[in-house]
Every structure is written in C-alpha cells, then in structure tokens.
C-alpha cells in the first residue's frame with residue numbers, strides 16, 4: 556500500500572489493462588514497438604530505449620521484420636534516412652549478434668550483401684530508406700537523419716485498494732530501482748497487508764514478464780522495497796525507513812545468503828522458485844522491478 560501521495564501528471568494517469576502497449580507504441584505478436592526520436596549514435600539510441608523500459612528492436616522473423624518496416628515507413632518523417640536496430644557486429648570477422656543476449660542473429664534482411672561482407676567499420680544494422688527500409692550495414696556512429704526502433708514488453712498493470720502496480724520489463728540492480736519507479740512518479744513495491752500480499756502473489760503468478768525478457772544477469776525474481784543495509788538484521792521499508800509491518804519469508808529466510816548462495820544479502824526479492832515468498836538477496840543482482848503508485852482513477856471530486 557502506498558504511504559505517500561506521489562504521482563506525476565499524465566504518464567500513468569489512465570488505468571491500463573494487462574497486455575497493452577504504452578501510448579505511442581504498437582503491438583505485434585506479444586511485443587510493443589515504437590520509432591524513437593534522435594539524431595545521435597547507436598549508444599544514445601540504446602540508452603533511450605532503456606529509459607523507455609525497452610531495448611533496440613531485435614528482429615528474428617520475416618513477419619516481425621515486415622511489421623517493423625511498415626511501422627518505420629508510416630511514422631518516419633521525410634528527413635529520416637535510417638533507423639538502428641539491435642543487431643550488431645563487434646569485429647570485422649565477427650558474426651552479427653542480437654545485442655541484449657549476444658546470441659548470433661539468425662534472421663537478416665540486408666539489401667546489399669557485398670557491403671556486409673567487405674566492411675570493417677560498418678557494424679550496425681539499420682533500416683534504410685534508400686533500400687525501401689531493408690537493412691544496410693552502417694557505422695554505429697551515424698547520426699545524420701538517423702532514428703531507432705525500440706521494442707518492449709506490453710504493460711502489465713493492475714490496481715487494487717487504491718494503489719496501482721506495474722512490472723517493468725527490464726531487470727535492474729537494487730541501487731537503480733528507486734529511480735526507475737521515480738521516473739513514473741511511483742515507488743518500489745512495499746507490502747503492508749495480507750490482502751495486498753495475496754493480490755501481489757496472484758498478479759505475479761499470472762504475469763509473463765519474468766523469465767521471458769532477454770537481458771544479462773537475470774534471476775527472474777522481483778525486488779521488494781526493503782533492505783537491512785543500515786543495520787544487519789533490521790529490515791526496513793525503503794520509502795520511509797519504517798519497520799516491516801508484515802513478512803512473508805520463505806523457509807530459512809532471511810539467511811544472509813542470496814538465491815545463488817552469495818553472501819551479504821541485504822536486499823529482498825520475491826522468489827519465483829518459492830511461490831514468490833521473500834528471500835534475502837545480494838543487492839548487486841539484476842531483478843525485475845515492480846512499481847507502486849496511487850490509483851488516480853480512484854480519486855473522485
């Protein structure tokens with residue numbers, strides 16, 4: 556349950572059912588896509604997608620490629636010459652890889668094979684207007700006329716007893732999670748009642764985000780907004796440093812060891828391998844983030 560009135564304007568104002576894309580994104584076969592705005596390089600593009608809780612699009616099928624090309628051709632302004640995707644080559648001899656996982660790409664739509672084979676500096680794949688939006692290999696520094704396409708999970712958001720909750724698509728280490736939720740005027744999940752505990756478990760059992768998104772160091776667990784970083788064994792909520800009002804530790808927890816037997820486990824995750832009961836975890840691991848904010852649709856008059 557949220558303890559402070561913390562929300563910003565319109566970003567999350569509307570209550571959104573599960574599996575919908577945020578405004579400005581289009582849905583196709585389980586993912587959401589948008590054309591980002593930039594004139595900078597691929598590193599900038601990658602960071603911008605991440606701020607939008609996504610990653611540079613990783614096209615893996617003909618159908619997905621057709622969809623994304625159509626999206627780009629419909630939404631790109633006339634001065635846009637190309638758009639980065641998340642397929643990249645890290646060395647001259649290297650294979651084309653999907654950036655988030657480093658796995659070799661298996662689908663390609665390169666317009667000109669020769670350019671791909673001979674180049675050393677051309678190591679980012681881009682949708683190219685001059686090639687009718689097929690891919691060309693290009694320098695990752697290209698800025699002129701460039702945009703990028705981001706992909707993310709659909710929103711998974713539910714409201715309960717005056718608060719709304721959403722699971723963010725990308726895992727983060729503990730030090731970033733207050734900021735991740737703060738961007739949306741929200742706080743990290745805290746659980747203050749049996750009813751809220753049961754609701755969150757039901758939400759997580761139904762959810763599809765954990766274990767399905769491509770990213771490194773991913774445990775599939777979800778952070779809870781509690782730590783004992785100040786005093787070992789004295790667990791506190793992060794929002795106001797108050798004592799825990801209720802706990803749901805898994806058997807043998809908190810045991811000072813993380814899910815992977817790491818020491819100094821001063822943070823808390825909801826553990827999917829333990830029916831989402833609480834487990835002390837090392838704060839540097841990447842876990843999913845669940846944000847909690849006031850349900851503005853429930854405010855009347």
Ligand SMILES: *[C@@H]1O[C@H](CO)[C@@H](O)[C@H](O)[C@H]1NC(C)=O
Nearest residue numbers: 713754755757758759760761
């Ligand atoms: C989870 O799914 C069940 C069955 O569809 C549904 O009754 C329940 O309300 C869902 N829980 C949440 C929190 O959405």
